[in-house]
Amino acid sequence: MEKASSRLKVVALLIAFMFAALATRLWFLQVLAVAQNRHEALNNSVRIAQTDALRGTIKDDKGNPLVENRMSLEVRVRKDQLGPNAEQVLLNLADVLKVPIKTITKALQDKRYYDYQPKPVAEFVPEREAFYLDEHAAEFPGVTVVPTAVRSYPYAHANHDPEFAAHVLGYLGQIQGSELKSPKFKGYGENDLVGRSGLEQQYEKYLRGTKGVQKYIVNSDGETIRTLGEEPAKPGDDLVLALDGKIQQAAEEELYNGIQRARTVVDQTSGTYLKADGGAVIVLDAQTSGVVAMASWPAYNPEWFVKGLTPQQSHYLFGNNTLAPSLNRVTQQIYAPGSTFKPFVALSAAKEGIANFSNSYDCPAEYTVPGDTSGATFGNWSSTGLGYMSIAQALKVSCDTVFYDFGTQFFFNWRAHQLATNSEPFQRDLRQFGFGKPTGVDLPLEASGIVPDAKFMLDHPDLYPDGPIPGVNILLSIGSGEMRATPMQLATAYLALANGGKMCKPHLVDHIENAQGDTVKQIGTRCYAQLPYSQAQLDYIVQQGLSQVTQPGGTAGLAFSGFPLSTLPVAGKTGTSERPPFQDTSWFAAIVPAYQPKYVVIAMVEQGGFGSTTAAPIVRHIIERMYDLPVSGPVTGGSAD
């Protein structure tokens, strides 16, 4: 066996080589790569389960619930637990739920969930079916019925007004994959709902609450071995609004009624019926600057978003739809404010020494810029000259030509002093009233509007090839031309007229309460500036000027005929702004009562004709309902700017 012994050495060597290979690899795995392997082992076994927090509710100023949560029985399926007869189980499930099998299989393909996660396949399952599934659990492996919280709208439901405050309340939507990565949505999960508009979006961080976290050790089948720790979910905070449910409903209904009536009126300019295809109403509390009502039409039913939009609903809301029902016309859309703008022009002109409240001004039918020989004229809204009048009177009858001259003088002053630091006091004064910047109301995506100035014209050489021209200022003096404002901006400017010249940010939410009812944040009145006008100047505008507008002979005299003005004086201003090729935008802004102002009410109707025709009657009816007065029937407001 001499040779055999040397051959045994070969075998021994091979075996030694095996040990060397194993030891090397073990050294690498266990000593060099231990950190990574430990990390992966941990990922393997610890699962973090989150329990959703109940979202905060929204209440009106009287504590009536506007938005709450209700339970939806949701059927969820865990794909990996369906067992060997998965197909049959799903077919039976489709039978029980009375849905096509395709809906279920499609839901199961949802890429947002892992297979070990239960996937929702049906919501709002009737209790009968849910009980059946529970009782026959053995026949439905991997199928569970879970109660989940969804939004409900008790006020809308109780008052049979499905579109109640839709734009104010907003809606929820599924979080997007891209958002999950952004730091703004830290802590959100893949199936989370997030506020997508209105208060739901604005106050998302208060409403959403804090998720509960449970840490489990699980085995490879996903079965829980033991719990590591549990942090219960904390419900979201509740919003208590300044909004008055009753007035909100009145505002919505009267806006709608007014729009319907406008459609029976023939537009004088186009000769066709008014289209009246959109409108807005805003009611502010003159003392607190709270939003008492905010209506935008056309609206939508927020309930749609709870069940998921149908293709038709989706198209209606977000499709190529010029009505843009999802838009809040109070804060997100800008319009030329027309003659409702004149009080601010008058105040600016008086402050800058161009006008004097004790002087008289001529109100011709047409206005020509002094020294302009081109023949260009600016017409008054009425085709007759009204002679000399005070500024109060000019507001009452809404004489455009008086204001045109203020605009011209402002322009000439600019041209003479354009290198001075404050060459455009007119625009500055208007901006101090809040025009040209968001009002700061607690709603998302508020529009800024435009106050056109020399820079605006220089920035738009396509529109103004010859540089700044007086025409823009002239039209600005009657709130037309390039001037744009949201109804909300107009409302806060009127608020300043009503409250002694304070600029305040309007608020929908008065305060935020936690689940125990303690106030966690007070929003309330937020005034940020005192305007440089004396109370006498403001009184002159409101009491001498605007109060007369609703009186006989005023532009809204017809619209308010029969209204108990002696007990409830209403200061107001009509507005009619041209918007070619569309029909005129109809405006009415009111301060009520005129002497100790409590509310500012603004109505705007797109393609609504004259302010007196459509908007003024809307405001009148809202005021009647706010003060529990007998609501007058259809009002013929006449055709006055």
Added chain:
Amino acid sequence: MDLVAGRTFAEERRPIRHVDPVLILVTLALAVIGLFLIYSATSQTLRQDGLDPFDRVNKQVITMILGMVLLLVIATFDYRFFKVYSGFIYGATLVLLLLVHVPGLSSSVGGTSNYINIPGAALLQISPSEFAKIGLLVILAAMLSELRGPVPTVQDLVRILGVALLTIGLVFINVEIGSVIVLVAITVGMLVVAGTRPRHLLILATASILMIFLALQLGVIKDYQRERLLAFLDSSNTSADARYNLQQSEIAVGSGGTFGRGYLKGTQTNLDYVPEQHTDFIFTVVGEEFGFVGAMFVLGLYALLLWRAVRIAYLSKDPFGTYVAVGIASMFAIQMFVNVGMVIGIMPITGIPLPFLSYGGSAMLVNFIAVGMLLSIHMRRFK
């Protein structure tokens, strides 16, 4: 009568006085360690299912006792008994391999029928391929020890390979790639020691590779086997399932670190992340709970075992004993290498149990029988 240290020479050379204590101790140590590992791998799951957490351990203890009885019985017999009956033993294992295909006798595990259910003995499932290793080992040892020349001639090789291929072929039909590898290793190990010319070995290797390639191409290998093999060869081109096995066992062993996480504290082990953990993947428990140090200790025990086996091959008084010992050493070595290698990702996943540590009846018994044969050779090493 020669006297040695006051005793007669014959008495001094009585086999019972020459057992190999190291071999016995190492065998017992491995088997007992195996019990602890099986407990760690199975108790959690069993408890969860409401079963006795010691269920698997108890069964393994019974197998162990049975194995030790077999070891003692075989050690007391002269190993040359096996040479005499090598043809019969070989034939019997072939019959067992064929019995798997008799309907009603076989039980299917993992899609293949590798076990024979013995009627009335529910505890014992016999895995014929395990016993086939012993059968092949003794017949080859018998043939090689009777060679005329100093090295096997081509004719010898053809006869030997014919015998080996019969066993290997039957096991292959049963789709037990792991056992095929072990049988091939046994054959090659013995041929090397018999002095087969390197040229012939090369030709054999080439032929084998060609055959494996053909098997893959012709689809003789079942899908799951093929998948496991391919998972190892090319990890990017395989199903998640196959990769999962490999990944989880590597994570388990790797997360053990230098000193391990402590007995019963391995999360991978206790939570069933590693598949077939008490059987083929038992080494993950060693790696995770006892770390690099523990793994080296277990490998050290195997080194001792193999050293004793090779030493016995060297000490054997006749070529038959040498070849049997070499066959056994090859069998243990390849099983240990492929099994541990598979767990740590340097060998394909093939389903080879780890000698003495893995849970399982037949393999355990065969291992004890093999140690019994080694002992018998050692005890009778004097001419």
